[in-house]
Amino acid sequence: xxxxxxxxxxxxxxxxxxxxxxxxxxxxxxxxxxxxxxxxxxxxxxxxxxxxxxxxxxxxxxxxxxxxxxxxxxxxxxxxxxxxxxxxxxxxxxxxxxxxxxxxxxxxxxxxxxxxxxxxxxxxxxxxxxxxxxxxxxxxxxxxxxxxxxxxxxxxxxxxxxxxxxxxxxxxxxxxxxxxxxxxxxxxxxxxxxxxxxxxxxxxxxxxxxxxxxxxxxxxxxxxxxxxxxxxxxxxxxxxxxxxxxxxxxxxxxxxxxxxxxxxxxxxxxxxxxxxxxxxxxxxxxxxxxxxxxxxxxxxxxxxx
Amino acid sequence: xxxxxxxxxxxxxxxxxxxxxxxxxxxxxxxxxxxxxxxxxxxxxxxxxxxxxxxxxxxxxxxxxxxxxxxxxxxxxxxxxxxxxxxxxxxxxxxxxxxxxxxxxxxxxxxxxxxxxxxxxxxxxxxxxxxxxxxxxxxxxxxxxxxxxxxxxxxxxxxxxxxxxxxxxxxxxxxxxxxxxxxxxxxxxxxxxxxxxxx
Numbered sequence: 122x123x124x125x126x127x128x129x130x131x132x133x134x135x136x137x138x139x140x141x142x143x144x145x146x147x148x149x150x151x152x153x154x155x156x157x158x159x160x161x162x163x164x165x166x167x168x169x170x171x172x173x174x175x176x177x178x179x180x181x182x183x184x185x186x187x188x189x190x191x192x193x194x195x196x197x198x199x200x201x202x203x204x205x206x207x208x209x210x211x212x213x214x215x216x217x218x219x220x221x222x223x224x225x226x227x228x229x230x231x232x233x234x235x236x237x238x239x240x241x242x243x244x245x246x247x248x249x250x251x252x253x254x255x256x257x258x259x260x261x262x263x264x265x266x267x268x269x270x271x272x273x274x275x276x277x278x279x280x281x282x283x284x285x286x287x288x289x290x291x292x293x294x295x296x297x298x299x300x301x302x303x304x305x306x307x308x309x310x311x312x313x314x315x316x317x318x319x320x321x322x323x324x325x326x327x328x329x330x331x332x333x334x335x336x337x338x339x340x341x342x343x344x345x346x347x348x349x350x351x352x353x354x355x356x357x358x359x360x361x362x363x364x365x366x367x368x369x370x371x372x373x374x375x376x377x378x379x380x381x382x383x384x385x386x387x388x389x390x391x392x393x394x395x396x397x398x399x400x401x402x403x404x405x406x407x408x409x410x411x412x413x414x415x416x417x418x419x420x421x422x423x424x425x426x
Numbered sequence: 427x428x429x430x431x432x433x434x435x436x437x438x439x440x441x442x443x444x445x446x447x448x449x450x451x452x453x454x455x456x457x458x459x460x461x462x463x464x465x466x467x468x469x470x471x472x473x474x475x476x477x478x479x480x481x482x483x484x485x486x487x488x489x490x491x492x493x494x495x496x497x498x499x500x501x502x503x504x505x506x507x508x509x510x511x512x513x514x515x516x517x518x519x520x521x522x523x524x525x526x527x528x529x530x531x532x533x534x535x536x537x538x539x540x541x542x543x544x545x546x547x548x549x550x551x552x553x554x555x556x557x558x559x560x561x562x563x564x565x566x567x568x569x570x571x572x573x574x575x576x577x578x579x580x581x582x583x584x585x586x587x588x589x590x591x592x593x594x595x596x597x598x599x600x601x602x603x604x605x606x607x608x609x610x611x612x613x614x615x616x617x618x619x620x621x622x623x624x625x
């Protein structure tokens with residue numbers, strides 16, 4: 122699937138030991154991006170499912186098939202399980218899918234195999250599974266590797282208690298995590314603050330904390346400010362309640378000191394750095410001399426304090 | 427190795443008291459590493475040394491509200507100091523050790539150059555340097571007697587003859603020797619504590 126801008130790329134591994142008819146060897150499968158947001162679910166046809174690697178731990182077979190299912194292991198022949206083939210007749214030496222020139226497996230393919238429809242994208246969280254099965258020459262399953270894909274369809278609660286503090290061409294925005302508004306809200310993983318005035322909206326960088334400096338604003342302009350929370354999958358909460366803030370010119374200590382009549386004349390900034398270097402050199406020389414003397418006359422004395 | 431607490435007299439002569447406005451009543455905390463060459467004598471131990479350290483204090487910048495009163499902003503501002511010094515010291519240790527007392531009063535005088543760095547959010551960083559002198563007096567408590575075996579091992583393995591716990595009070599006059607400038611003289615007494623190793 123395409124990496125989602127609101128979270129770090131996920132690369133989760135689901136390792137399962139699943140028994141085929143003739144053996145029960147451990148097998149593993151890695152699927153890129155195993156956490157799906159509402160937006161990705163709705164855009165299912167353009168979300169590629171990449172099986173970056175699998176391993177049958179020495180099992181041998183003739184061909185490989187890839188399945189999608191609503192159940193781990195992608196059982197076939199069980200009417201309570203929705204499973205369908207997504208790719209077949211692959212070489213048993215393969216360890217990933219797709220290779221160059223091969224058709225992509227999309228999230229839509231996996232969801233369809235699992236019996237899910239577009240309406241499921243606005244329900245509660247669920248998992249679907251992708252399986253790679255190693256078959257022998259008679260078509261029997263030798264080993265199965267399975268990986269889960271979680272569809273996180275809940276939204277985090279909107280942040281509360283939003284407040285602002287003045288910054289130089291900036292606003293400091295603080296908030297608290299919101300209260301749950303559904304039975305199973307997604308946890309808030311990151312937040313983003315927004316400020317809007319005169320038809321222009323400014324966004325902060327995303328943060329996992331509860332304070333952020335929203336820069337790039339104009340001093341003296343009053344902005345509407347709000348915060349949005351995002352789940353780990355990237356689902357956005359509703360906006361927090363609006364508050365307002367006005368950036369102002371901020372005087373730092375140096376400015377206040379000089380404005381108040383404080384003098385900064387005299388001295389030399391480079392003197393400190395040169396002094397430090399000289400000090401380090403002298404200490405090194407003295408320590409070497411002290412070591413040499415100790416070997417000859419251990420009663421002599423120096424001190425570090 | 428010493429940890430020290432010190433408050434610069436930057437508000438001296440300034441009605442607006444900018445240090446107090448920004449940093450409040452906070453003193454600066456810092457650490458310093460010093461090396462001294464000493465010459466033990468029957469009457470005590472004189473020495474000459476070098477030292478360098480770092481200390482800082484941080485607060486929030488101020489803005490004027492609609493009534494013209496300064497208010498605390500969310501932006502940070504800080505003052506960092508890097509003092510480098512040469513010093514002469516005298517420790518009254520040998521006479522007291524002969525009396526069986528595991529402690530020694532000492533005094534010191536330093537020539538100091540302090541590089542200062544003032545920072546503020548979204549604004550330029552300002553740097554400079556101020557020179558001056560300081561004096562201090564303190565007490566060194568010899569820890570050797572607490573564990574003679576460990577003390578012997580430290581001497582044999584690392585050449586450490588004595589380990590001392592020190593406490594010290596002092597004053598500094600860092601104003602380019604009366605020329606003014608960025609006044610980093612201590613506002614009253616400053617205090618330091620440390621651990622000393624004698625080789």
